[in-house]
Amino acid sequence: MDTSALFRKRYGSFRRFFAMLAKARLPYLWIVGYLVVSAIIANVGVSTTEYSAALFAGNVGLLTVVLPFLFFQVLSLFIGSLSQLLSNLCTARIDRNLRRMVWRKVVHLPLRFFEANNPKELLSRITTDVSDISSLIMLVFLSALTTAYSSWVILERISSYDSDLMWSLFIVLPVNLLITFVMGRMRFGVADLINKRNAELTASVSERTNNMLLIKSMATEDKESANVGERMRASYSADVMNLWVTNLALPANAIATALQTVTIILVGRxxxxxxxxxxxxxxxxxxxxxxxxxxxxxxCGYWSSFKGAQGAVDRVSQIMDEREENLRDGSDAGALAGDIRLENVTFSYGDTPIFENLSLSIPAGRVTAVVGPSGSGKSTLLNVIDRLYPLHDGRILFGDKDSASCSLSSYRGALGYVTQESVLYKGTIRQNLLHGIGRCPTDEELDDVCEMVGILDFVREQPRGYDAPVDENGSSLSGGQRQRFSVARALLKHPDCLLLDEATAAMDINGKDCVWRSIRHVMEGRTVVYVAHDVQTLRNADYVIVLEDGHVAAEGPRESVLKTNAFCRQMMDADEEGRS
Amino acid sequence: MRSPADVVAQHAAETRRQKFSFRSFLRFYTRFPIPWWLFLLSLLVSLVNTEVMLRTAEYLIQINKGELYNGVLIGYALATVLNAALSMLVNVTNEYGVAKVTFRARRLLWGKILHLSMREVERRGPSALISGVVNDIKEASAVVRITFSVVASLYSLVRCWVEMFRFNSTLSLYMLALIPLALVVFAIVGHLQYQMMRRRYESLSSMTRFFSEHLSAAKHVKAQAIEDLEVEGGFDVINERYRADVYYACMFALQTLTNSLYTTIGTVAIAIFGSDLIRRGQMPQTGINDFSTYRSRVDQYTAEVLTQYQTLKGTQGALQYVGALIDGPVEDPDAGVDLPPADVLETLRLDSVSFGYIPQQPVLHDLSFSIPAGKVTAIIGDNGSGKSTLLKLLQGVYSPDSGRIWLGDVAEDEAKASQLRRRFGVVLQNNPLFSGTVYDNIAYGVEGPVERTRVEQAARLAEAADFIHELPQGYDTEVGVAGSLLSGGQRQRVAIARTLMTAPDFLLLDEAGASLDYRTDRTIFRTIREQFAGRTVVVVAHDMRTVLDADFIVVLHHGALEASGTHDELVRTSPTYRTYLEKQGYALPEEASL
Incomplete structure (x- = not known):
């Protein structure tokens, strides 16, 4: 095993960790307050122990022992609570500051980052990893200081009885630490296994419970009973293993403690x-x-069980090392007008190029459909027009304006893009319609737009109208309804140019017709580019671009392309059959 | 999407508030074999252990008195180790028992859940069911252990009291007066605990929800250039969480204060009254030491008993939920009459069928029509007109609220559900896959061993063979949770292959081609038509090309039958059908448009 590589990695992660802490604005004042209170507790604790020792030894003088004992008891009671409070407040502040830092960073990362990282994983960066880091700071780093100070205070007091006694004690301590450390590691390993097994069980149960319809329709109840039964057995054996490991630790711990106590006594005797x-x-x-x-x-217990925090630190600090997208640099996009021209655009998501030297032109003020077989780059074309990804080569022009000269935020703001997955958030219908459009339209305007996309009746049926609640991810709405709201939101934004990626795919025949009529009406004189998925939507185009394998197979006015291009002819052939 | 753990935690928090019911408790434990001997053994050992513990306490008192003889040291060491060894035995037997009960109960419960009717699954909600199997069952099983532990702790508590009383009755009586205080403190602490955990939980779940929703919408955010809005929204939930944390910190401090106040009052009482007793010579010089040692044990066991009581109360929700599921009604897929043999083609006939997922909101009204055997039937209608619901009824995963569906001469509601459902193959617009290999997924619906050649054949027919060969491990490639490692089109093709494998008599297609590109769509459905020539196919489609291929067409409008018949008939009778043709650019026959 290459240990030096391991060390380098560790070193790298430590460096990143401290760089991250520097950025995170820790609540230093609160931390200092916590440390001061902890120091006071250490001293009060010493006095409390001494007075209770006097009581235990039968020294019951009211003024000399009993009253001071009571005083220190009450004092430690209050200071103890205070320290607890401060410690939790520090943790809360550290959590908050770290979370804000990570979230601000994540929002400004390029889209590629989100594709390379599973959103569920990113979620745990912000929720659990951050808590792990703040625990690491409080329980391991700060705790190191308070533990060292309390130990010092106690040792000093022992040495005031007899300094040899203190030094003898020193021999005993390392043994004790070693034992705790080993035990902690063992337990940590098994706890890991248990968590894994439980997560597997939960995943497998939830996958099936959420798709009960499939199980019923396939009549595979018995099969699933056995499948999940296996997971349950695995979880059971992990539980059994855990109970042995944790409980075998009991007598081992007890032997260690007994030995230690005896040694302490032998030293003192x-x-x-x-x-x-x-x-x-x-x-x-x-x-x-x-x-x-x-x-x-x-x-030692904290230290050994916080092995997990190292992973958290690595993951969060890696995010902080990522390069942000530069949203502000460049000129203001202003009004984008003129033909959209791609010149020698080369682009790829990974190794396989999607576009190589792609050049095409989309006429201004018209409705252009992009068609082609799946994987031909239709959505990618919209993505690069919206500059969601940087180009490898080539440029995109709006009229004479090079899009690369505009700042990303003003450029993307000027374009409307309805993506394939219609995004709705938990909130109200109104909040969703207004999300990100940057102004507050009147209810009449909302009514108009909703009417245009054929959703006004639905809104009217809701007891609270526009203030009716929308569930998480819009899950209370049907696919067609979600798409209608997405299109309505894009229309409310009054974009200079509208991009639609299969934005009406989930609507029925009448719905598509109504929405497309509205799009053509509202966007009159402005540019619309859309990915067409069926014959009906294709009919709405003035101009058609056929992509095949990242190349333009045909482009031109609809009628001529439909006649000449093989793909389009094939797509429309049923139409011919219908006529005949 | 909320993570399962999140959902599970929410459910746990909700059930925690329910009232104690001894009946649900008893009923739960009559349902499956419980390894009583393990729990009894554990109780027995813990009674013995109490004596060992008291012996250890005596040694400790001697040590604190400075009686540091070798005998005391060795005795102390041995007693400590013995105490730990016995504790281990107690825990091992206990936890082993709980693990066994959990395992058995889980399997039983999962079997029940699998056989719930779809309506019941929807009513209870998947997340609650998941939490039932994962969490509630665990809590419920722990109840056996807790019951035994309460007995053991109560015994130890009494033993310690007796010892303490024997040592000094006057001081013990003072301690007795503190018991009401202990109860009050316990109630306060419990209340605070509930308050702060709830608020913390709520803030965590709203934070988790926000981030999971917004992290998966990154493309939308970038495309709209609303990063600032996002940062702000995130800061809001982060601050909300922070406020909940601060509240937690304050409440926690208050809780610790209350808790230690109780201990301190006890200590103070012992110090004042004890020192008085010593001065009056009614207690030995080192009596406070002895007494405190007993008293700390008494406190320990009091806390144990009270906590166990609290936990027991907390498991009531889980117990009731699990109990209701176990006692609740389930479907028996193998009850009913046999269907006629599979090779006889049968007409599907609907007889005044009405249905609604929720009783007040009917989706289908009084539908009566027949689906001809061995033909292709298309069902069309606007969104929400009940097309997909109709398919679910045909297959028998839901049963009509009124009316009947006949398969030949057999009423579907009287037939064996498992047989009936196997006769039907279904492909939806989006079909879930289960995690596992591509191979497992294609072979999913087949009972017994599967020949590899059949799987490969099905994959070829579904146009999936090519992409499967390009996957890193071919048919043995893992598809990820819900098939997430495959693209939408690939998932669809695997799902079609899966349906072809089961060789159904009736094939139901619900916009099955919508996520495929046009070419693949056409090729696959040509294959399907060839494969299913002579069998019954029902298609829900928006694309009129597919509809025109059908032999028989059913038009639904707001859940009612608008018309049914062939293309030529419908052009004359159905306004919806005519509009559809028109909108997709088909010319209407002359006489019809007049």
Missing amino acids: GFYSSGALDLTQWVAYYGFATQLTNILGAY
């Missing part, structure tokens, strides 16, 4: 019997030694 310690000091010493091993043990 010599001093006690020789009279170097009186009874009160003995009880205090014993209390201190136990406390010390507990504190250090707890710290």
Whole structure:
């Protein structure tokens, strides 16, 4: 195994981690406050232990022991709660600041990043990974300081009884730490296995429960009973393994603790019997030694179980290292007008090129359909026109204006793009219609647009009209309804140029007809480019571009392309049959 | 999309509030074999362990008194280890029992869920069902263990009280007076706990929802250039979460304060009254030490008993949910009469069929018509006119609210559901795949072993063979959860192959070609027509080309039958049909347009 590579990687991740913390604006003032309170607790704790030792030894003077004991008890009660409060507040602030930092970053990353990373994974960057990092800071880094200080205070107090006693104690401590560390690692490994098995079980149950219709219609109930039964058995064996590992640790731990206690006592016994310690000091010493091993043990516990945090740190800091998209640089797009011309555009998502030296021209103020077999680059064409991806080569012109000279945000803002997956968010119908259009139209205007896309009746039927709730991802609406709202939103935006990617695919025949009539009406005199998926939508075009394998197979006015191009003829042939 | 864990957590939070019911508890445990001997053994060992624990406490007292004889040290070490070993035995038997109960209960419950009717699945919602199998069942199984633990803890509590009382009755009586305080503190802490966990949970779920919704819409965000709006929206939910965290921090501090207030009051009482007793010579000099040791044990067991009670109360929701599922009605797919043999072609006949997913909202009204055997029938109509619902009824995964569907002379509701459903093959617009290999998915619906050549044949017919060969492991390539590693068109072709494998008598296609490109669509359906020549095919389509290929056409309008018949008949009788033809650019026959 190449250990040096491993070290380099570790080193790299540490460097990234601190770079990330520097960017994250940690709540330093709160952290300092927490540290101060922790220091006070360490000192109060020492006094509490000493007075309770005196009580235990039968020293019951009211003023000398009982009252100070009570005072320190109450004091530690309040300060303890205060420290707890501060610690949780620090965690909350760190969480918030890290989350804001990561989210701001993620939003500004290019689309490629989202394609390379599963959205579910990205979600856990912001939710769980961030919490892991703040726990790492609080429980491992800051805890290192507070633990070191408390240990020092306790050791100092022991050495005030007898400095040799303190040094003897030093021999015992490392053994204790080692044991806790090993135990923690073991438990962590098994916990990992359990989580994995449970996640597998949940995934397999949820996949099936969500597709119960398929199981019923295939009549495969028995098969699924066996399939998931296997997962349940796997989860069961992980549980059994876990119970052995966690519980075998009990006696092992107990033996370790007993040995340790005996050693602590043996160390102290010599001093006690020789009279170097009186009874009160003995009880205090014993209390201190136990406390010390507990504190250090707890710290080791955190340290060993926070192996997972390293992954979190790596993942989050990698995101922070990504390059953002530059949205603002460049001139304002202004009004985009004129033919859209692609000149020698070369583009690929990965290794296989989609376009090589593609040149085409889309007439201004007309409706242009893009057709072609799947994989021919229809959607990609819209994506590059909207500059969602950087071109490898070539340029895109609007009239005489090179699109690359415009700032991304103004350019994309001037274009309307209805993507294949119609996006609706949880909220109300109104919020969804107005999302991102940057102005507040009146209800009359909303009515007009909704009427145009044939959804006004639906809105009227809702008891709360435009304020009717929309579920997460618009799941309470049908595919056709979602597409109508998406088109309505794009029309409300008054774009200079509208791009539509199969935006009416889920609508019925009458719906498509109505929506397309409206698009042609509203976008009168402006450019519309769309990916056509069937004969009916293709009929709405003035101009047609046929893509095959990333090349233009034909372009021109609809009628002439339909006559000359083989793909289009094939697409329309049923039409001929119908006429005959 | 919410993650399953999120959904599961929400469900758990919802069920937690329900009331205690001893009946659901008992009923749950009469349902499957429980390894009682494991739990009894565990109880027995824990009773013994209480004595060992008391012995350990005595050694500890001696050590604290400075009685550091070798005998004490060795005794202490041995007692500690014995105590731990016995604890291990207690836990192992307990947890082993729980794991067994969970495993058995899970399998039973999953079997029940698989046989719920579709209506019941929809009523209960998939997320709650998932949570039932994953979480609730686990909580419910833990109840057996907790019941036994309560007995054990109560015993230890009493034993410690007795020892403490024996040591000093006066001081113990003072402690007794603290019990009401303990209960009050416990109630307050429990209440705070519930409040802060709920608020934390709610903020977490709204944050998770926001991010999962918005992270999957990255393309939309970029295309609309609304990054600033996104940042703002994200900051809002992050701040909401922060406020919930701050609330949590304050409540948590209050909780700790209340908790330690109780301990401190006890300690203070012992210090004041104990020192007084010592001064009056009614307690030995080191008596506070002895007494505190017992008292810390008493506190420990009190906390144990109370926590167990709380947990027991918390599992009620889970118990009830699981109990209702286990006792609830299920379908028996093998009950009913046999269908006529598969090789006889039968007409499907609808007789005044009405149906609604929700009783108040009927989707289909009083439908009566026949679907001719061995022909291709097309069903057309606007979105929401009930086309897809009709297919689900034909296949018997839903049953009509009124009216009947006849397969030849057999009423579908009287036939064996499993037989009936196997007669039908269904391809929808989007077909889910299950995680596993391409091969597994194609062979999914077939009972028993499958020959490889048949799978390859089906893949070829569905135009899937070429892309499967290009996959890294061919037929053994994993398709990912719900087939997410394949493209939409590839998923569709695998699903078509899967349906072809089952060789159904009736093929139902619900816009099956919509996610394929036009060429593939045509090729596949030519193949399907050849394969199914002489068998019954029902197609739902928006594309009039497909409709024109059909032998018989049914037009639905707002859930009612507008017309049915051949192309020539419908051109005359159905306005919807005419509009459809017109809109897709087909010329209408002369006499019809007059």
